[in-house]
Amino acid sequence: MPLDAPLPDVDLRADYWSLRFVEEQASQYAVRHNVPLPLAVTTDRGVMASVHADGGYGYAATGDTSAQGVRAALQRAAARARVTAHTGLIDSRRLPRPAARGEYASPALAVAGPTPREWYDLLAAECAAATRDPRIVDSEAGVEVRTATHRLVTSTGGDVVQRYRFLLPRLTVTAHAGGVTQSRSLDGFRGICQQGGAEILARFGFVGAGTRIAAEAIELLTAPECPRGSMDVLLMPDQMILQIHESIGHPLELDRILGDERNFAGTSFVTLDMFGSYRYGSPLLDVSFDPTRGEELATYAFDDEGTPAEKAYLIRDGILVRPLGGATSQMRARLPGVAASRADSWNRPPIDRMANLNLEPKDASLADLVAGIDRGVLMETNRSWSIDDSRNKFQFGCERARVIEHGVIRHVVKNPNYRGVSASFWRSLARVGDATTVQVLGTPHCGKGEPSQIIRVGHASPACVFAGVDVFGGES
């Protein structure tokens, strides 16, 4: 496979072509309720050929990365480009023809990780610590170790090779007693996901967390319901990332705004004329597309169309500045964007995606944030998310909350939920935490596209306070 080898000679009549090779290998280790799950390894390898010809655009993907397979894929893509040229939405002759050359590597890529036996021992210890109380009816400690090499070669001389290692630990427990079930996790279901190696575990206090989250789940069994009413909400980073993702990230995707996703993932309440003037949030709101944090999940040097990735503000001082759109969408919309054209593997074409979408910290410590709340709740760890297809009316739920009264954290409450409307919610952003409150989290499960794609997205956020939020609890 020509991931690090010369390409075969290509003889193709076309305006432009590219070959995007992907090879990823993942190892899944897990212990569920004190029983090790069998090791599961995945090796995914293939190539997508994309061709611009006669004004059309076509792609062809195959697991056959031999010279013969690559040439055949290019021919299939070219044929598809030609037969659909007369019905195409975009004249491919107007599309950019990048010639990027460069490399990228994840932090500590060459540092060896634990052996399978060491992983299982570590996970078994956390699982055991989480299951000492008989009210814990389920528990799981796991980790996915994934390495990836992506290479993009273009007919214009471009050649980009990017090598990654991702670590995705997870720790969850479920407690049940008296007809009540409550679950806790360490920063959400796969909220912990970064580039790097086993050093990531220490950043999140993974070792020893089993005991803590089990105790918290048991505490929730007898906790009162979250109070109902309009009040201040302090969202911790493991809920902020969901709030950012759903009500800033998705609505700013330029292909949504251009209508591509209206049949599936949805449209956006944001329209093209809003960029440069629309007040998205309070003046405290600064949101960046930031590929510069090495440990963050979606850091890279080039996107899958070959556009160099650079930090850019999407929202500055609360004003909407630019969308999440790659080179193709930028051409369509005549707007500047970011290097956000991404595919989740070799068998899916690039579309506009989030990458690292971060909310910039300000100057309030966590103690300051709490002290400023007269009546409210602190919510942590997302467990439920729902938002309309324009990304406006939302309802989110968390695993755990604590009541705040007169600037002091009081008791724990269960089943915290809140709802709002994106277009007004961010304007109620009242305080933003400082760098000490920031966590670098993300999700490996951002879904979108036809054909559908699940992609890795990073989010870094401080804790934040929102004023006058509609808060409520569970059914009981």
Add this chain to the structure above:
Amino acid sequence: MSIEDDFSALVAAVAGARAAGERFTVAFAAEDTDFVRFNRGRVRQSGSVVQRTLTLRLIHGARHATHTLSLTGDVARDVATVRTAMADLRAVLPDLAEDALLLLPDGVRSSREVRDGAVPAAEDAVDAILAAADGLDLVGFYAAGPVWRGFANSEGQHNAYTATTFNLQWSLYHGADKAVRSAYAGFHWDAAQLGARMQQARERLALVARAPRTLAPGRYRAYLAPGALEELTALLCWDAFSGRALQTHQSALDRLQEGAAFDPRVTFVEDTQGGVAPAFQNDGFVRPPRVPLVEHGRLAGSLVSPRTAREFGLVANGANDAESPESLVLEGGDLPAADALTALDTGLAIGNLWYLNYSDRPAGRITGMTRFATFWVEHGRVVAPVNVLRFDDTLYRMLGSNLEALTRETELMLESSTYGARALGSVRLPGMLVKELAFTL
């Protein structure tokens, strides 16, 4: 050689490389798919994907591990790749713990199922779709071609499944978020059927074009079309029918096993014999034709994977690890679908729901949005489209105390998911009339 022959050759290679005391299972998935994406009545992206994957599990005693591999389609190269993977698994097995929950099928249950189909060349499908939607703001997605699944093991079991299908999902937009969503999916493409469905969608688009109405939060009488119920059951497929989720009290149906009940007219069945999915799962267990899940409002069973069976002393019934239905049926009732709006009288006719999630899972409480064609109806007649609304209500009210009727007719809907690969699931659902549904935003 056919793809089925390729699969057999790979299985033979694995069997030939087996060492003393080793057992194996092999699961195979492949597809040759044409994808076409549309926007604004034009082609946005078009291409094809050829992919084959094989999951090899090597077992020695109670130790086992799996390796899932992309294949090239060249048998000689793929045999070499699979043999390397087998050697890697063999090397790691001694480092792994014995698996107390390993369960493999007793006996050999081989099968072969071919579901023939006829799908057009992608460019012909494009021309037909765009001609039928001439002048309309069509946005949508077409996926078509053959799909293969296979299983084999060291005991000599061999299962093969092939289906050739197409699935066109599209929306006709009036503007902003006002649209009519439609689908045409099956095995044998018929341009006349496409034309008829597009014409129906055009006619409904005229209703969507009326001035929309904004409803205040509150409780409204509602009719949920099968397309709306599909979203509701998709959420339930996440975990609600899982044997393990029920055993660990994490299922949204947990209260059913603690005495609560739905309306007696509610019967859910995993209906493999009436669905599209293969009748075998990835460990080689064969699926019963029907698995009752809820019968007459009472919990009647669950989907049990081999692992869950071993863990909780249950009987495995063909479920994969996720224990999600792949051929779910909600039995119909006695309301003729043609009379649904008359029976609704005044309230909401909901064509589609969107983005459902649990607001209190153990209590079966669900929130979600209306989407696409949702109308305000008065005296059985459509008055106006309705701006999107958020509902937040429990299964026990929707399928229980507030259930007024289920339609007599049910609709088979092929799963359109294409995450990683084309899905082979289906649901068959009626429409549902409820006395009230709680809307909150």
